[in-house]
Amino acid sequence: MRPLRTEEPAPLPSLDELLEPMRVVSLPMHTRFRGITRREAALLHGPNGWVEFSPFLEYDTAEAAAWLAGAIDAGWTPQPAPVRDRVSVNATLPAVPAGEVPAVMAHYGDLSALHTVKVKVAGEGDALEDDRARLRALRELVGDDVRVRIDVNGRWGLDEAFAALAQLARFGLEYAEQPVADVEDLARLREQLAAHDVPVPIAADESVRKAEDPLRVAELGAADLIIVKAQPLGGAHRVLDVVARSGLPAVVSSALDTAVGIAAGARLAAALPALDHACGLATGALFTDDVAGRDAHGARTAEDAAGFVHDFAITPGWVEPDEDALDRLDAGVARTGWWRERIAACHAALAERG
Numbered sequence: 297m298r299p300l301r302t303e304e305p306a307p308l309p310s311l312d313e314l315l316e317p318m319r320v321v322s323l324p325m326h327t328r329f330r331g332i333t334r335r336e337a338a339l340l341h342g343p344n345g346w347v348e349f350s351p352f353l354e355y356d357t358a359e360a361a362a363w364l365a366g367a368i369d370a371g372w373t374p375q376p377a378p379v380r381d382r383v384s385v386n387a388t389l390p391a392v393p394a395g396e397v398p399a400v401m402a403h404y405g406d407l408s409a410l411h412t413v414k415v416k417v418a419g420e421g422d423a424l425e426d427d428r429a430r431l432r433a434l435r436e437l438v439g440d441d442v443r444v445r446i447d448v449n450g451r452w453g454l455d456e457a458f459a460a461l462a463q464l465a466r467f468g469l470e471y472a473e474q475p476v477a478d479v480e481d482l483a484r485l486r487e488q489l490a491a492h493d494v495p496v497p498i499a500a501d502e503s504v505r506k507a508e509d510p511l512r513v514a515e516l517g518a519a520d521l522i523i524v525k526a527q528p529l530g531g532a533h534r535v536l537d538v539v540a541r542s543g544l545p546a547v548v549s550s551a552l553d554t555a556v557g558i559a560a561g562a563r564l565a566a567a568l569p570a571l572d573h574a575c576g577l578a579t580g581a582l583f584t585d586d587v588a589g590r591d592a593h594g595a596r597t598a599e600d601a602a603g604f605v606h607d608f609a610i611t612p613g614w615v616e617p618d619e620d621a622l623d624r625l626d627a628g629v630a631r632t633g634w635w636r637e638r639i640a641a642c643h644a645a646l647a648e649r650g
């Protein structure tokens with residue numbers, strides 16, 4: 297099989313070119329998400345504009361290097377042309393106690409334009425009853441017309457997933473994202489759900505973005521759709537290739553990116569030949585402050601501009617960080633040094649791969 301890539305990769309920029317304009321930020325969050333309450337990101341500046349490099353801190357060099365390839369693709373390679381000028385986005389609800397659902401959803405602002413919510417389930421220490429209560433509280437808040445999807449992040453076993461989805465189906469689920477970790481189990485689960493007429497489509501996320509072979513999901517018939525993220529998959533060109541070759545519908549999602557990375561996600565979503573689902577690009581609402589589109593107190597300002605979420609949609613564009621925000625959110629000398637070393641290691645790994 298030919299390698300997963302249609303374009304010639306851009307020549308690797310020099311390490312100096314990556315590091316010279318780099319700014320490292322640490323964004324405070326309203327609510328714990330994925331076990332963190334601050335999000336660190338390195339912002340790089342290429343010929344195309346500002347791009348984000350933000351693999352989670354615990355990722356090793358091999359995994360983080362794919363994210364660097366994604367940032368380089370975005371900043372240094374001519375980008376795929378948009379085919380739409382508006383991208384619908386979903387609210388993302390962290391795995392909070394049911395009583396906190398209204399307060400957390402309030403961070404998304406006016407909910408009258410809300411059309412889709414993704415709910416994290418099976419969080420650390422959560423029982424299925426906690427997930428049920430969270431979904432019940434959300435339905436009470438938003439009604440029955442809003443689409444609701446869940447994300448399990450692979451935390452259920454196969455039997456557990458079948459039992460849980462058979463129960464949660466009554467909330468009317470648009471789909472369940474990565475209900476089990478293993479791709480073969482995903483295929484088995486999908487078969488079992490079909491055999492028992494449980495009407496919950498399956499989406500694959502980690503099985504695509506963390507897999508050696510992102511096309512195995514499609515080959516095994518393990519999912520109804522795939523989640524794609526620009527950075528971890530190595531950039532927009534590779535994502536478009538994966539999506540085309542999978543033959544599956546795709547949903548673009550953030551990796552809890554700053555405003556700079558969210559804009560890259562929106563440009564990718566705008567370039568997908570087909571897009572029938574809301575994209576997970578409203579996660580900026582989980583931050584109390586961001587690198588652009590906020591005033592000095594973190595209140596949102598530029599939300600009706602290109603690249604920013606407004607009324608649960610984004611007009612694709614490029615986002616430039618504000619100098620003030622970069623200073624306010626600066627991660628400090630020690631953390632910046634850590635990111636320099638990380639980028640050097642990832643750069644070396646990419647250079648070795650050729």
Ligand SMILES: O=C(O)CCC(=O)c1ccccc1C(=O)O
Pocket residue numbers: 330386387388414447449501549550551552575576577579
């Ligand atoms: O898809 C969304 O709605 C938001 C993005 C999201 O959930 C996410 C953000 C960071 C890391 C992992 C994930 C995930 O989809 O599992």
Ligand SMILES: [Mg+2]
Pocket residue numbers: 447449473474501502523
């Ligand atoms: Mg996911």
